[in-house]
Amino acid sequence: MNIWKAFLFGTAVALLPATASFAAKTDLVLGIVLEPPHLDPTAGAAAAIDEIVYANIFEGLTRIGPKGDVLPALAESWTKSEDGKVYTFKLHKGVKFHDGTTFDADDVKFSLDRARGDTSTNAQKGLFAAIDTVESVDPLTVKVALKQPSGDFLYNMAWGDAVIVAPESADTNKDKPIGTGPFKLENWAKGSQIVITKNPDYWGTPATLEKATFRIIPDPAAATAALLAGDVQAFPVFPSYETIAQFQADPRFKVVIGTTEGETVMGMNNKKPPFDNVKVRQAIAHAIDRKTVIDGTMFGFGTPIGSFFPPHHPAYLDLTAETAYDAEFAKKLLAEAGYADGFKTTLKLPPPTYARRGGEIIAAQLHEIGIEAEIIPVEWAQWLDQVFKNKNYDMTIVSHTEPNDLNIFARDDYYFNYDSAPFKELIKQIDATSDGPKRIELYQQAQKLLAADEPAAFLFQLPKTGIWDAKIEGLWENGPIQANDLTAVKWAD
Known part of the structure; x- marks a missing residue:
């Protein structure tokens, strides 16, 4: 179970003038309240993990889109048997993990078997309970047989807990996450910030951003000051509810109140x-x-x-x-x-x-x-x-x-x-x-x-109380899953 990020209170502060210059238009600094305990979504319950890595560093067979719908990810397509018990996934070709190792059907079998195994530490092991067998048909084809039909199976495979990992790096993903996503980890300064950079060898549509920094700001007053000063350009879930009205009156910012x-x-x-x-x-x-x-x-x-x-x-x-x-x-x-x-x-x-x-x-x-x-x-x-x-x-x-x-x-x-x-x-x-x-x-x-x-x-x-620079496009309005998906985020011209 992933537990929601902290919404800490602070005393309302006076609005400060924005004096700091914004980062380069290919870079983005986002504020987050909670620091994740580690960066492996298959081995932890904290929402703060997925808020960094989901769709950015790690990918699954399917993924959840901004409207809550199930979309293809590492699986480019799939078919379902008439009885609803067998799914056959066709995988994208040319996919590599961040360390250069090749992604294929064996990685999918390894990941799903690992998540549902007797020694699994997956916080959402129940997502995989319907699976009976996983078969690598060929390098780009995986067949998953279910014990009984499951109306939620494709949705379940889109959770952060169901991302695909490689056997070569699975045991070290907590500190050195190795995924297939459009970003890879550059640096984690514990207690301060996590920096991800564009993956130049990404198999799919490349990210527009070259770098994204998740700055850890647990204090609401500090979050307000950081936004107003330009030190942070976006707070996807802003923790200081008492100052939201003031941001709504400031044309430099976009305030988006969505659902979660x-x-x-x-x-x-x-x-x-x-x-x-x-x-x-x-x-x-x-x-x-x-x-x-x-x-x-x-x-x-x-x-x-x-x-x-x-x-x-x-x-x-x-x-x-x-x-x-x-x-x-x-x-x-x-x-x-x-x-x-x-x-x-x-x-x-x-x-x-x-x-x-x-x-x-x-x-x-x-x-x-x-x-x-x-x-x-x-x-x-x-x-x-x-x-x-x-x-x-x-x-x-x-x-x-x-x-x-x-x-x-x-x-x-x-x-x-x-x-x-x-x-x-x-x-x-x-x-x-x-x-x-x-x-x-x-x-x-x-x-x-x-x-x-x-x-x-x-x-x-x-x-979902989002506040960000009015020139930023592509951040999610709603929160159908715990994620700060940066795959389509860019600065407007």
């Missing part, structure tokens, strides 16, 4: 009392005033959600009314669950503003119904170890930005500890269904079930 796949939730440990009681979980959901949380953490940027599904999806149902804010009803549910006097619990909060500030607001709201939530701030490494890996927590707040990730609630090993046979069955049906209207019907049934069981308190959908 980021469902922000307050997770609860469903196997730990009292959260194993559905009425307790429902009471907590009714005790939360989403609008207050959004206003207090996001300056109004964000869409309330009542289940785990993005509002821009055609199958989305607005279920916010199912757990509308009602403190008195929440108290009633607590009493019915045997907790009329409330209880004490803990709330572990990772660094992002939506978590830290949102947690303070929600703790105050829970106090109103008798729940005393002790706030425990944790760093990302602690969160990944304590909450995500070892499930050592009561409640937590985090944004899930993976695309098409409703199925995480069907995973036995996931940190929510939610176990619902009816929900798992719905996910199986969705995965095996290719018919559009039927998939929508099943998706909506799944949303309703989650809204009733409330394995997490569903809060809001993260916006």
Whole structure:
């Protein structure tokens, strides 16, 4: 699971004049909030990894486009058998990895078998669960046989976790990423910046940019100052919501408010009392005033959600009314669950503003119904170890930005500890269904079930708040996947 980047708060700063000169028009400096732990998307859960390497350094058989559609990548085409269980991919010829080694069908077989193997460390191993066998037919042909039809298979192969790596370099990709993409790593100054440069031997359409620098700026005030001074020309996800209006009034900048796949939730440990009681979980959901949380953490940027599904999806149902804010009803549910006097619990909060500030607001709201939530701030490494890996927590707040990730609630090993046979069955049906209207019907049934069981308190959908120089073209408006895809980015003439 890739976890959303930090949205840290800072005190609003006065706008400063842009005094620094811009970089060369073939170079671009982008601001990012979180530094990735490493640069191997097949061996890590952090969204910050894909935000650097997806489509830039590494490529998969398919890829996600800016509108969320599945596009060809290393596979120039594919066919599907009549029973929907066998995909035959034709690969592009003349493709080389950055170290000069040749890409072919054996690399695809190696990558897919590695990702789904018993010793796999892939954070999204479930993406490959439907695969039965992978066969290298010839150097440019790969045949993938599935255990059963999967309506999401091509989409799954487009995730960052499914990129193709070479056996010669797979073990060292964390620090020295070797992909097939239009950019390659030049330098990583830990704690400061990551620089990628144009791959002169790229097999496809070459990038326009010669160099891109991802500058790590965790402080919102510093992010604002860097943009205004010209030290940074683009912040694809700008962290200082309180200054967005000022940038909107400045003609030097383009402000683009898009959508993301980021469902922000307050997770609860469903196997730990009292959260194993559905009425307790429902009471907590009714005790939360989403609008207050959004206003207090996001300056109004964000869409309330009542289940785990993005509002821009055609199958989305607005279920916010199912757990509308009602403190008195929440108290009633607590009493019915045997907790009329409330209880004490803990709330572990990772660094992002939506978590830290949102947690303070929600703790105050829970106090109103008798729940005393002790706030425990944790760093990302602690969160990944304590909450995500070892499930050592009561409640937590985090944004899930993976695309098409409703199925995480069907995973036995996931940190929510939610176990619902009816929900798992719905996910199986969705995965095996290719018919559009039927998939929508099943998706909506799944949303309703989650809204009733409330394995997490569903809060809001993260916006994509992009700010960049008005002369820059090609950056994504929306965030259908965690990526800063620079393949089509250029400076306007």
